[in-house]
Amino acid sequence: xxxxxxxxxxCLMLSSGHAxxxxxxxxxxxxxxxxxxxxxxxxxQTVRLALHFVPDEHWHTYWQNPGDxxxxxxxxxxxxxxVTAGNIQWPTPHAIAIPPLVNYGxxxxxxxxxxxxxxxxYASDTIDIQLQADWLVCEEICIPAEAQFRLMLPVGSxxxxxxxxxxxxxxxxxQRPQPLNISGQFDTSGGAFSAVIDWxxxxxxxxxxxxxxxxxxxxxxxxxQQGTQLLLQQPLNTYFSGVEDQIELVLIxxxxxxxxxxxxxxxxxxxxxxxVEILVTQGQQSSTAxxxxxxxAAAGGLILNLMPCVFPILSLKALSIAANSTQQAQQKRDxxxxxxxxxxxxxxxxxxxxxLRAAGAAIGWGFQLQSPYMVALLVYxxxxxxxxxSGVVQFGLGLMNTGGALTAVKGGKGSFFTGVLAVVVASxxxxxxxxxxxxxxxxxxxxxxxLVFAALGxxxxxxxxxxxxxxxxxxxxPKPGAWMDxxxxxxxxxxxxxxxxxxxxxxxxxxVDAQALLLIGLVCVAAACWLWGRKQLAQVGRVGxxxxxxxxxxxxxxxxxxxxxxxPQTQSNDTQHWQPWSAATLKxxxxxxxxxxxxMTADWCITCLVNERMAxxxxxxxxxxxxYDVTYLKGDWTLRDSAITEYLRLYQRDGVPLYVLYWPGQxxxxxxxxxTPDTLPQTLARLSSQP
Amino acid sequence: xxxxHLVLSASAALLxxxxxxxxQVGTAAPDFTVVDTKGNSHSLKxxxxxxxxxxxxxxxxxxxxxxYSGNMQALQSDLTGQDVVWLTVISSAPGxxxxxxxxxxxxxTASRNSAPTAVVFDETGAVGxxxxxxxxxxxxxxxxxxxxxxxxxxDSIPSAKVDDISKATPLFANAAKAVLAGxxxxxxxxxxxxxSIKY
Numbered sequence: 001x002x003x004x005x006x007x008x009x010x011c012l013m014l015s016s017g018h019a020x021x022x023x024x025x026x027x028x029x030x031x032x033x034x035x036x037x038x039x040x041x042x043x044x045q046t047v048r049l050a051l052h053f054v055p056d057e058h059w060h061t062y063w064q065n066p067g068d069x070x071x072x073x074x075x076x077x078x079x080x081x082x083v084t085a086g087n088i089q090w091p092t093p094h095a096i097a098i099p100p101l102v103n104y105g106x107x108x109x110x111x112x113x114x115x116x117x118x119x120x121x122y123a124s125d126t127i128d129i130q131l132q133a134d135w136l137v138c139e140e141i142c143i144p145a146e147a148q149f150r151l152m153l154p155v156g157s158x159x160x161x162x163x164x165x166x167x168x169x170x171x172x173x174x175q176r177p178q179p180l181n182i183s184g185q186f187d188t189s190g191g192a193f194s195a196v197i198d199w200x201x202x203x204x205x206x207x208x209x210x211x212x213x214x215x216x217x218x219x220x221x222x223x224x225q226q227g228t229q230l231l232l233q234q235p236l237n238t239y240f241s242g243v244e245d246q247i248e249l250v251l252i253x254x255x256x257x258x259x260x261x262x263x264x265x266x267x268x269x270x271x272x273x274x275x276v277e278i279l280v281t282q283g284q285q286s287s288t289a290x291x292x293x294x295x296x297a298a299a300g301g302l303i304l305n306l307m308p309c310v311f312p313i314l315s316l317k318a319l320s321i322a323a324n325s326t327q328q329a330q331q332k333r334d335x336x337x338x339x340x341x342x343x344x345x346x347x348x349x350x351x352x353x354x355x356l357r358a359a360g361a362a363i364g365w366g367f368q369l370q371s372p373y374m375v376a377l378l379v380y381x382x383x384x385x386x387x388x389x390s391g392v393v394q395f396g397l398g399l400m401n402t403g404g405a406l407t408a409v410k411g412g413k414g415s416f417f418t419g420v421l422a423v424v425v426a427s428x429x430x431x432x433x434x435x436x437x438x439x440x441x442x443x444x445x446x447x448x449x450x451l452v453f454a455a456l457g458x459x460x461x462x463x464x465x466x467x468x469x470x471x472x473x474x475x476x477x478p479k480p481g482a483w484m485d486x487x488x489x490x491x492x493x494x495x496x497x498x499x500x501x502x503x504x505x506x507x508x509x510x511x512v513d514a515q516a517l518l519l520i521g522l523v524c525v526a527a528a529c530w531l532w533g534r535k536q537l538a539q540v541g542r543v544g545x546x547x548x549x550x551x552x553x554x555x556x557x558x559x560x561x562x563x564x565x566x567x568p569q570t571q572s573n574d575t576q577h578w579q580p581w582s583a584a585t586l587k588x589x590x591x592x593x594x595x596x597x598x599x600m601t602a603d604w605c606i607t608c609l610v611n612e613r614m615a616x617x618x619x620x621x622x623x624x625x626x627x628y629d630v631t632y633l634k635g636d637w638t639l640r641d642s643a644i645t646e647y648l649r650l651y652q653r654d655g656v657p658l659y660v661l662y663w664p665g666q667x668x669x670x671x672x673x674x675x676t677p678d679t680l681p682q683t684l685a686r687l688s689s690q691p
Numbered sequence: 692x693x694x695x696h697l698v699l700s701a702s703a704a705l706l707x708x709x710x711x712x713x714x715q716v717g718t719a720a721p722d723f724t725v726v727d728t729k730g731n732s733h734s735l736k737x738x739x740x741x742x743x744x745x746x747x748x749x750x751x752x753x754x755x756x757x758x759y760s761g762n763m764q765a766l767q768s769d770l771t772g773q774d775v776v777w778l779t780v781i782s783s784a785p786g787x788x789x790x791x792x793x794x795x796x797x798x799x800t801a802s803r804n805s806a807p808t809a810v811v812f813d814e815t816g817a818v819g820x821x822x823x824x825x826x827x828x829x830x831x832x833x834x835x836x837x838x839x840x841x842x843x844x845x846d847s848i849p850s851a852k853v854d855d856i857s858k859a860t861p862l863f864a865n866a867a868k869a870v871l872a873g874x875x876x877x878x879x880x881x882x883x884x885x886x887s888i889k890y
Contacts (some may be wrong), residue, residue, distance in 0.1 A: 068825045069887035071849055101825055101887045136753075141788045142886045144753050144851035167717040193886045238823040239843055241880045678765065 005408040011656040020153075020162030030055040030137045034129075034149035036116075037169050040160040041127065041153050044120035048087070050165075050172055051075065051133055051149075053110040061138045062104040065212045067103035071136040071144070073112060078130035082119035089113040091175035092250060092257035093208050095217075098140065102217040104105060104208055105138075111172035118155070127153045177250045177257035177277075187265040188214070188243060191667075194251065195232040195262055200225065202445075203253045207232055207285075210248035213239045226649065251657075290448065294455040300590070303461025309382060309498040310426045312491030318467055323334035335468035337412040341419020343457030349423070350453035354446055369604040370425050370640040372509045376518055376559035378428050379502045380525050385425065386495035387526060389488050391534035419461065426460070428502060428604070448529065508603040509639055514562030521555035528552045535622075536580070555685060576621055581635035583643055591662040595687075600644060600658040602637040607673060608657040615675035624681040628688055630661075663687040716879040720839040721821040721833070725780070727809035728793035728800075733778065735837065742870055744770060745775045745831040746807070747819065747888060749789025750799050752827045752883035753851040759803050760853045763828070763845075767806040772865055779807040782819035787889035789827065790814070810862045816890040826885035830863040832870050841866035843881030 020036040030053055037048040051073075053061055057522045062070040075086040093104040120125065129151040136144045184197035185461035193215045195207075202225050209215050209490075211245065214232040222233040232249075245264040306316055317338075348649055353367070368374055388395050466473045507515035531548035579585065581598060589596045599616065615621060616632075625632055635644045637656050648658055651670055659671035661683055669677055669687065714721055718745075724734045735743065746763070748755050755763075761827065771777050781796065783789035796810045813819055822831060822842070832841035846859035866876035 014766070069885060071851070071884065098887050100820060100890060103887070134852075138886075140887075140889065141751065142753060238884055239825075239880055241843075241878055241882075 001637070010655075020126050020151075022151050025147050025149070027147060028137070029139070030061070030145070031136070032133065032135075032149075034131055035165050035168060036129075036151060037154055037165060038098050038153070038159050039162040040156045040158070041118055042156060042159045043118055043122040045118050045159050046259060047116045047118065047153075047159075048169060048172075049114050049116050049129070049151075050168060051112040051114070051131070052168060053106070053112070055107065055137055056111070056139075058107065059136050059137050060094075060107045060527060061110060061137055062097055063087070063104040063105055063106065063208070063210075064090055065208070065210050066136075067096070067105070067215075067217045068101035070103045070105065070138060070142070071134075073133065073135040075112070075114065076132045076134075077114075078132075080124065080128055082122040083127055083129075084117045084682070086117070087116035089115075089176060090210075091172070092177045092252070095206070095208075097218070100156060100218055103138075104217070109171070111168060111175060113169075113172050113176070114221045122155065125155050129153065129154060166496035177259035180258045180260050182260060184260050185247065185260045185265045186249075186262040187249065188240065192235050197230040197232070197249075197260060197262075198228060199260075200228050201229045201230060201251075204230060204251050205254065206252040207234075208250040208252070209234075210244050210250070213237045213241065215232060216242050216246070217457045250395050277621065277685075290451070293448075297452045297455040298459030298462070301456040302462055304426050304456075304460045305463055308418055308427060308494040309428060310422065311374070312494050313385060313425065314422060314463075315491065318463060322452040331468045333412060334415040335464045337415035338419040338422075338464055340460045341416040342423055343419075343454050345420045345423035345451055346453040346457035346460075349427075350450050354449060367640065369505065369602075370638070372506055372514070372562075372639075373559050375428075375502050375506045375509065375604075376521070377599075378424075379499050379506065379518060380521065381425065382495050382499040382502065383522055384525055384529055386492045386499065387529045389492035389495065391489060391533075392526075393529040394536055422460070423457070500605075505604045505638070510562055514559070517558045517562045521558040524551040524555040524558070529557070577617075577625065578632040578634040581633040581644070582645065586633060589631050589633075590664075591661055595628055595664060595684075597625065597630050597632045597636065598647075598658070598660045598662070599632070599654075600635045600637055600648060600656045602656045604638060605656045611657055611659075611673075611675045613615065615677050615679055618677055620677060621680045623686050628684045630684065661687070699846040710797055714821070714839055714842060716839050717776045718839060719837055720833040721818075723813075723821065724727070725778070725811040725813055725818060728796045729809075730793075731809070733809060733811060734780060735833070736831075738776045739837060740835050742775045742835055742867075743833040744775055744867060745822065745833070746777065746779045747777050747824045747827050747829040748781060748810075749783055749827040749889060750791070750803075751788050752886035755827050757827055757851050757853050758856070759805065760856075762856050764803065764805045766864060766867075770871075771806055771808055773871060775871070777807040779805070779810045780813055780818060780824075781810065782813040782816050782824065783889040784816065785814055788886075789889055794833060816888070819888055819890065824883075824888055826883040827888055828864075828885055829883040829888070832863070832867050832876065834870050840870045841876045841879050842883075843878075844883045847881070849882070849884035 013191060020039040024033050026029045032054075033052045035050045035052055036052070038045075041047050053073075055061060062072045064072050066072050073088070075085075075088060078087060088220065089112070093106060096103045096105055096107070116127075116129070129149075131149040131151075132146060133149065134144070134146045174438050180199070182197060182199050184195055184199075186193060186195040188194075188419045193209065203225050206221060207223070214237055216237050219235040222231075224231050230251075231350045243264065247262050247264075248261045249262050251260065259604065304310055328403060356367075368378075384393075385395075387393055467477075468474075503515065503518065506518055528548040528551035531540060531544045531551070534546070578599070583599070586596060586598065599608075599612070603609075624630075635641070635647070637644045637648075647654070648654060651658055655672055659673075659675065661669040661671060661680075663669065668686060671683065720735060724732055743838045750756070750759070767777050772797065781789060781791065783791075793812075799805075800807070802809060818824075824831075828845050830841070830843065830845050831839065836842050841863065843861045843862065846856065846861050848855040848859035861883045866879065869876040877887050
């Protein structure tokens with residue numbers, strides 16, 4: 001016992017005059033001194049004292065949270081009346097791994113600073129500072145030690161710096177984490193320590209919680225930046241049994257350390273109490289290789305060509321390119337400019353989305369369909385393109401030109417904007433079918449997100465590149481002829497149907513009155529196209545063209561004038577087996593320990609509608625919900641709703657559909673995006689049979 | 692901006708990573724089979740119907756030395772006298788601090804006057820890791836039904852000073868007393884303190 005605890009006796013330094021240090025005391029594997037920043041102090045002053053440790057190489061002492069084992073250094077002061085000492089100002093700790101355990105501590109030169117406050121009315125001409133320090137110094141084995149230090153500081157009318165010690169105090173200051181005056185909250189539910197800090201800092205690589213037995217020190221830390229917030233997560237310690245309401249957190253970046261005070265969640269007043277769940281799964285998601293994501297995005301882009309709003313126009317464009325096989329150079333140039341137009345448009349869309357999110361807007365992919373005015377414009381566009389295919393009017397972008405019309409040289413600019421237009425026309429189709437995939441992309445770092453969108457664009461442009469650069473493909477297509485004109489007119493109808501679908505979405509968004517106005521707008525568009533077509537045939541003059549422009553303007557203004565009508569989303573009748581979602585309802589139900597199914601949907605989301613029809617509104621699912629007494633909450637994202645966007649983001653989603661099943665005592669279950677009729681009954685049966 | 696965020700979903704991730712292996716008070720204690728200094732094999736299920744104490748040790752660790760100044764021996768005599776099975780577990784890997792031969796372990800028992808039911812070896816660390824044992828000393832109480840009732844520190848003052856034993860709340864002793872009386876210990880989970888186990 002005595003052989004391991006080292007008792008070191010203080011030495012009085014009075015004989016050598018007043019020095020700012022006690023000199024070294026040597027213990028096993030560590031030497032220590034107590035140093036004052038000033039060699040003479042003055043009443044009313046706050047002086048920094050440093051306990052300076054120099055352990056042997058590879059030996060360490062411990063931080064305030066020592067980690068899985070070990071012991072924090074502790075100081076006990078004996079000071080004259082009128083003099084008080086503050087707490088230890090800890091340097092930035094290091095993680096010291098001794099697998100399977102992890103400790104937090106300090107190797108090498110270590111300085112523990114404490115403030116010494118001298119009362120303004122302190123009368124004596126010296127201060128007798130006595131310190132007992134207890135520490136544990138470990139390599140793999142540990143040696144506890146204690147030592148007493150005594151330092152006499154003269155008190156005068158002016159303070160005199162101890163110049164020879166200033167380097168030590170400078171070093172100590174550099175080793176301290178930089179305090180940040182920003183707010184952060186933490187929580188310990190769900191088996192993990194989680195923290196949310198209002199701070200945009202992307203280069204945080206690690207964190208240290210000052211509370212002991214809070215986190216599982218050896219477990220992987222998850223750190224992610226979402227919008228303006230930094231999210232941290234680490235599994236809870238096996239021996240976690242409670243935590244203070246305020247804890248200190250140290251954040252480590254490449255070259256700096258910061259300290260933040262975190263408040264326990266639920267301690268703040270008002271709506272701050274509203275509990276929201278977050279899920280930091282970035283660590284797991286990044287395991288999907290980037291090339292695979294890019295490949296999938298490209299495949300998705302390729303499929304976009306088959307969407308009803310895109311296929312008619314692009315298939316004609318493809319045929320026209322193929323037909324023009326004699327002018328290969330121009331073909332290739334057209335294909336390249338078109339591809340650039342598509343890819344850059346997607347990248348621009350991604351940039352817009354990322355910028356809006358960085359600015360704090362709660363929007364997700366599908367935002368282009370959440371604004372009724374945007375939907376109205378897309379209805380007009382699809383309808384006008386349909387009219388063009390029907391032969392009412394010719395547009396000059398080269399998009400609709402078939403066969404010989406391509407001989408009219410369009411130049412790269414025309415092809416580029418054809419690409420842009422293709423993306424715009426495709427945009428209503430990307431949201432319902434690809435919302436979640438693109439949503440995932442946007443939650444990644446900006447460069448990754450942009451790459452994914454660019455890959456999507458390249459995928460979409462791929463057929464044209466192949467047609468232009470691989471002659472074999474062009475030969476597979478039938479020879480151009482009069483049949484192409486018939487095909488063109490037939491392909492107008494998928495476009496009309498796409499417009500009808502968007503009209504329906506618009507109607508759901510703003511009601512039947514506004515929808516009627518939009519239909520009037522469509523009549524105006526039809527009239528304008530007809531007039532314009534006649535002008536192209538030189539059958540009407542300038543007046544007719546001017547009138548056409550007026551009609552277009554009127555069509556554009558009509559949706560703005562549309563009466564805003566509260567859409568009766570929540571009409572309840574006896575057969576409805578769901579309730580509208582709200583964060584508060586969900587929280588309340590969960591606190592009551594009830595199972596809850598959350599369905600996030602939107603009218604423009606085809607997948608959502610199919611899932612509801614095939615898997616949620618079926619008799620077997622309704623019976624399962626009733627059997628297990630599950631409350632079914634439905635959130636409607638047809639229009640922009642920041643509460644739902646925020647909820648989606650908790651599950652790393654950026655679009656609908658999202659299905660989450662909450663079973664009491666279990667972590668939330670996220671159901672797949674494509675539901676089968678058996679998904680819900682089977683999941684419920686499994687959850688209910690778990691202990 | 693909402694400042695308060697809960698993370699319930701986290702456990703889904705933890706489950707999938709298999710990190711839920713940590714022992715939990717109120718659930719069945721992980722089973723094990725270990726060999727003692729006499730070469731006898733012991734399994735947790737052999738002790739069904741008896742209360743079991745597990746004590747992780749490393750005789751060279753100053754925190755263990757602190758409690759072997761008399762406190763640990765007194766606890767061992769008291770509890771084994773009440774038909775409790777007390778297993779002193781050595782998880783130190785061969786060559787590391789605290790690893791001893793069976794003969795040396797018996798000699799330590801004799802010289803320190805300690806009174807466990809048996810001193811057992813866990814050279815691979817499998818048992819220690821199954822219990823998420825981190826320090827020496829580190830204490831566990833398992834009830835007659837094989838349910839883990841207490842895990843954590845021996846007392847409330849983390850230090851290597853003998854003087855602190857009498858000032859501290861005897862968390863483990865209180866828990867063992869509660870389990871013997873058929874009650875649930877409170878607290879049932881506390882901070883273990885000491886040297887790291889030399890896995």
